[in-house]
Amino acid sequence: MVSLDVDRVRRDFPALSEGVAHFDGPGGSQTPRQVADAVARTMTAGLANRGTVTAAERRAEEVVAGARRAVADLLGCDADGVVFARSMTQATYDVSRVLARDWRAGDEVVVTRLDHDSNIRPWVQAAQRAGATVRWVGFDRESGELPVDDVRAELSERTRLVAVTAASNVLGTRPDVAAIAAAAHDAGALVYVDGVHLTPHAPVDVAALGGDFFACSPYKFLGPHHGVLAAAPELLERLQPDKLLPSSDRVPERFELGTLPYELLAGTTAAIDHLAGLASGASDRRTRVLESMSAVEEHEERLFARLLDGLRSIAGVRLYGDPARRTPTAYFSVAGRASGEVSAHLAGLGVNAPASHFYAIEASRWLGLGDEGAVRAGLAPYTNADDVDRLLAGVGAIAR
Template sequence: MELDVARIRAAYPALAEGFAHFDGAGGTQPAAPVIAAIADTMGTAVANRGTANTPARRSGEIVAAARAAVADLVGGQPGGVAFGPSATALTYLVARTLAQHWGPGDEVVVSRLDHDSNVRPWVQAATAAGATVLWADVDVATGELPAAQYRSLIGPRTRLVALTAASNATGAVPAVREIADVAHAAGALTYVDGVHATAHRPTEVTLLGADFYVTSAYKWSGPHYAAVVAAPETWAPLEPVKLIPSPATAPDRYEYGTLSFELLAGLTAAVDHLAGLSALAPAALDRRARLTASMTAVAAYENSLAERLLAGMTAIDGVTLCAAPAGRCPTVSFRLAGQPPAETARILGEQGICVSNGDYYAVEYFEAAGLRATGGAVRASIYHYNTSSEIDLLLDALSKIKI
């Protein structure tokens, strides 16, 4: 076992309350170093960025450290990391910026597997520009996004392809690189939603073929802050609307207003925390190498828990899994007989078992599956602080619900 789960759990103060958290896909609990970094920054003299005095220089150092941390986490470059309050806000920003160069006849490809934050900004931007929106369909039975369809969807007028690196509804992991290669061959850009994927496996944006990759720190033990990563040369020619005196250089010109320095300090602490999860990631390695080792160990551990959960669910009368992807992040959507998902979640919640219910903003998937009108589904998402005993607790509770 590469993860000392008892040691890891001790680093999450909120776990002391005793809840079993299967709601990580909606947001994880913050690690103690994150909380400390935010508090320390709030208690230290920090001014808006500048060079005239120590507090001003400190804020610049915090921003630079956070850019380097995110770059290490996803395999990007610090100069290509732009911050914002959420993945949704950043995606809207990039969509509005790119759409300035779209017009009638241009095409944008979105998927029915994605979270709506990687659908609606592109649909709305394309519509405003007079461009055409094309849809990649989900295989409802498996919950997967078939890659072959993109060869007919992508053509010479395709300007952007938006897709997820992992579904927050089914856990499916699309063939992002295969799809990106088709997009790039046609001269199109790719925008990859890594919000769900980043927390569960090593990430390398260049290997994915992602021109833009967005991630949210609160899905991987950090604060509510987000980053979108692109190569500096990808950012360089783009011109977002901005205030006249705000920075003219990338990535700063994509960051509206004063950044939250305390949250950026917490974000850096979260990346450092992730880098130290695995016992096989010695401190002598650089942070990128430690992150790769730790997230590889995380993936193996979480997958073992997911296998235990799936095996147990299939043995419970009345439990129906919404999808069965061949490979998945450790996220499972299900229904319990004819019980409304909200009622199942409430019953589990009364026992201290925290799950999600509804459509989790995966609107198009649940519409395609015919489940949205009747409440969506119940979601159990596993994170590296979960344990096998918590899996058994959830399975036992499900088996005892009267339906």
């Protein structure tokens, strides 16, 4: 496997010239110049509503089609099942409303306390409107693991949907989604996977994960701010969302409300192309994506071990969760210091590691952190050893 050349990677990120060590990638990564250039080119070229008559119409059509192909290569899915939305949250609310039309009193929905609220609240609220029952699954407070058997125990012949994260955005836990999906399908339920925090850190194969829906956010993997939903086209064909009368009823267009943000889609294609070129020279983009993301994963795991070892060596630091499989995400507190105080101290040193529940409000409460949460430090492809050492030095100083 080709290793990631982090010095070369960093040269593509103008924001890094400010000298800040960014551990805030889980909330939104920094952006390479190639993405900004693609957005600017699209906005300054002749552009119109999609069509086939004028060059401007054809350009808009190709931007959309190109972005669908790029996402398909990133996720290993069918381009005809790629839906673009304002955000992952919006996409999830849209799907929840459509699915819940068929739910009845006595039906059940399973959610986990490990998840970001965007993969909890839409389902809880949809279930409440339908009179369905919500089944909650906790996670091990010490390890941060989500046991498959605990999910399986909540399934029944009345289960209509299981919502589960592919990686916790605070603890980094990577549940066994494939096993959870298999158990849910045995019960006759659909599975909605939040892939927002997994996609930036590892090769993704939605078919191997086994979920029916997979949602992610390009701005977490170097791209612009919008959301993506991937599902099998034949599943989407069975769903009828509310839409305007003149708008297309084709899949996936029937799920996309209004005119798409062409410039953001062009930026998403550029982000995926950038990821694909980080550590691979293969001919097809899907292969380049898999090889490059494997290199990203190896780079981040190596640095993350350095970060964890360093944090564990600092007296007064408490790390939350220690799952066997995880993304490079550390969630921690410092004894005698409010988490916001720790974050502000680090920011003053040019180290961005924010403190919050980060919308994983159920996880924060489950861990006993209430609504305040803890400090989160997440790695990205552009993180280097100097960044990690600066973070450790800052935490060590405030812990003394």
